[in-house]
Amino acid sequence: AARDLDGIAKGWAADVALERYCLPFAGALVNVGGDLRLHGGPQPGQPWSIGVRDPLDPALDPAEAQAAPDAPPTEAWNRATLTLSRGELATSGAVRRGWRKDGARYHHLLDPRSGLPLPLWTSADAAVGDDAQPIRRAPQIATVTALAPTGAQAEMATKVALARGCASALAEVERAWIRWGAVGPKGAVDAGVALIFALSDGRIISSANLAAWLETWGTDA
Numbered sequence: 001a002a003r004d005l006d007g008i009a010k011g012w013a014a015d016v017a018l019e020r021y022c023l024p025f026a027g028a029l030v031n032v033g034g035d036l037r038l039h040g041g042p043q044p045g046q047p048w049s050i051g052v053r054d055p056l057d058p059a060l061d062p063a064e065a066q067a068a069p070d071a072p073p074t075e076a077w078n079r080a081t082l083t084l085s086r087g088e089l090a091t092s093g094a095v096r097r098g099w100r101k102d103g104a105r106y107h108h109l110l111d112p113r114s115g116l117p118l119p120l121w122t123s124a125d126a127a128v129g130d131d132a133q134p135i136r137r138a139p140q141i142a143t144v145t146a147l148a149p150t151g152a153q154a155e156m157a158t159k160v161a162l163a164r165g166c167a168s169a170l171a172e173v174e175r176a177w178i179r180w181g182a183v184g185p186k187g188a189v190d191a192g193v194a195l196i197f198a199l200s201d202g203r204i205i206s207s208a209n210l211a212a213w214l215e216t217w218g219t220d221a
Contacts (some may be wrong), residue, residue, distance in 0.1 A: 008159075010152030011090055012036045025083075035152045036089045039220060044162045047085040047219070052145060052196055052204060080196065080204050084147075084218035090154035092162060093198070131189065139201040142168055143219030147210070149217055157193045166197050170207050177209040182216035192217060 014030045014037035022028035025039030029048055071119045082089075119140050144166075146157035161169035174189035184191025194213035197205045 002075035008152055008155040011037075011088065011153070011159075012086070014088065014151035030141050032151070034091055035151050035155065038088075039086050040083070041085050045205055047083045049083070050082045050089060052080040052082065052198065052200065053143070054202060054204075072161050080206075082147075082214065082218075084214055085220045087213075087217045088148050088151040088154040090151060091145045092142065092155075092158035139199040139203070141197055142200050143198045144169070145196040145198075147196075148212055148220065153189070153193070156189050157195070159196075161195055162191050165211050166199070166205065169195055169203070174208050177207075177212065182213070 010032045014035045016046060017030045017032070018037045018039065022030060023039070025040070027038075027041075027042060027048075028045060029036060036050065038048050062109040100162040127178075141162060142162045144158050146161065147159055148154035155175075161173075164172065173190045173193045174191070175194055176184060176188065181193050182192055183211040192213075194210045195207045196210065199205065
């Protein structure tokens with residue numbers, strides 16, 4: 001099995017890079033494998049603009065991703081744009097990552113409760129059954145983006161959210177925000193976190209505290 005500094009280590013590395021080397025600058029954005037830790041903006045008084053990708057973007061198809069892993073994103077496929085000048089964004093999912101066994105593709109993350117791969121996203125919420133009639137399927141999570149004060153916390157939040165599922169994860173971070181606001185107990189994975197889910201049917205769903213997060217953790221003001 002391959003071993004690399006992925007997952008939470010990416011978020012931690014982004015934290016270290018920003019805090020050790022970039023804080024003297026008026027604006028900095030550290031990108032460690034898609035984990036973004038930032039402060040300030042590209043120009044004085046201007047925050048960073050970050051796009052949230054559509055899971056139905058053909059450039060994100062796993063087969064195409066393997067053929068062109070460094071292909072630039074298509075701006076037209078951004079479903080939402082966030083503006084912020086502080087904090088971290090981390091995204092996790094199985095759009096571009098996974099593994100295969102006996103011809104079947106599986107999620108690269110395991111559910112700690114069962115030891116089995118998490119449900120894998122599909123590009124549509126309908127399939128054809130034996131009688132050629134559409135079978136409605138609940139949309140799966142394509143990606144989840146966590147916004148948090150630090151990279152390590154954002155990475156943890158994405159993995160926990162994927163294991164919980166969309167509805168449960170949204171409820172937990174919203175409950176934590178109501179209880180503690182922007183600053184909660186150290187080590188509480190839901191404290192000071194907002195979530196954005198991209199689903200396999202193209203919908204983007206965010207936690208109710210997203211705007212409040214951008215106005216607090218997400219700004220230097």
